[in-house]
Amino acid sequence: GENVEQHPSTLSVQEGDSAVIKCTYSDSASNYFPWYKQELGKGPQLIIDIRSNVGEKKDQRIAVTLNKTAKHFSLHITETQPEDSAVYFCAASPNAGGTSYGKLTFGQGTILTVHP
Amino acid sequence: DAGITQSPRHKVTETGTPVTLRCHQTENHRYMYWYRQDPGHGLRLIHYSYGVKDTDKGEVSDGYSVSRSKTEDFLLTLESATSSQTSVYFCANSLQGNEAEAFFGQGTRLTVV
Numbered sequence: 001g002e003n004v005e006q007h008p009s010t011l012s013v014q015e016g017d018s019a020v021i022k023c024t025y026s027d028s029a030s031n032y033f034p035w036y037k038q039e040l041g042k043g044p045q046l047i048i049d050i051r052s053n054v055g056e057k058k059d060q061r062i063a064v065t066l067n068k069t070a071k072h073f074s075l076h077i078t079e080t081q082p083e084d085s086a087v088y089f090c091a092a093s094p095n096a097g098g099t100s101y102g103k104l105t106f107g108q109g110t111i112l113t114v115h116p
Numbered sequence: 117d118a119g120i121t122q123s124p125r126h127k128v129t130e131t132g133t134p135v136t137l138r139c140h141q142t143e144n145h146r147y148m149y150w151y152r153q154d155p156g157h158g159l160r161l162i163h164y165s166y167g168v169k170d171t172d173k174g175e176v177s178d179g180y181s182v183s184r185s186k187t188e189d190f191l192l193t194l195e196s197a198t199s200s201q202t203s204v205y206f207c208a209n210s211l212q213g214n215e216a217e218a219f220f221g222q223g224t225r226l227t228v229v
Contacts, residue, residue, distance in 0.1 A: 001175065006158070032215040043120075043206055043220030044159070051215060089158055095214060101166050102147045102213035103174065106158035 002027040006107025023090035032093040120221035139207030
């Protein structure tokens with residue numbers, strides 16, 4: 001089955017700096033890669049996603065890049081703010097046989113702390 | 117949050133007792149999921165459903181069963197709770213399944229003593 005590795009496990013930055021979180025996956029059939037943000041005491045919430053036919057996607061201060069050949073994808077947050085502090089999860093969804101039923105394999109998570 | 121309500125939000129139970137966690141949605145999304153979250157493991161899929169009475173196993177299904185008799189409810193049962201099942205459990209749903217956003221509930225913190 002799919003295996004997703006996420007690094008780093010913790011990341012501390014100053015407000016205004018950029019933050020980068022990296023993930024690798026093992027199943028070449030995976031074709032959907034979402035990123036979730038989890039605030040304390042809450043469930044994860046989708047912040048951005050990318051599909052395998054796209055190399056990069058941006059949404060304001062966040063961007064995601066995908067390298068299918070190397071099987072890795074990354075989350076980039078620019079001009080970080082204290083409210084970006086949270087746990088971030090990458091995930092991969094395989095589509096072998098035409099459907100994944102929306103099942104996700106998650107990375108281990110990254111605790112991002114943005115210091116004012 | 118796609119109208120997901122999990123109950124209870126917190127529960128402490130003894131080893132060997134059965135436990136049922138409930139997930140209720142108001143959006144009538146076809147796909148529903150149960151994940152557990154543990155430090156160092158992220159979220160891992162326990163079971164999922166792709167329609168009423170249609171369920172299948174996920175990555176960590178041993179010791180768990182599920183039922184979905186109505187579109188809006190997805191129940192997770194621990195037949196005989198063990199300490200290794202102490203975790204935070206999240207229910208999620210998705211409208212389309214493939215390549216679609218999953219919406220998560222607030223979670224249930226279960227402690228097995």
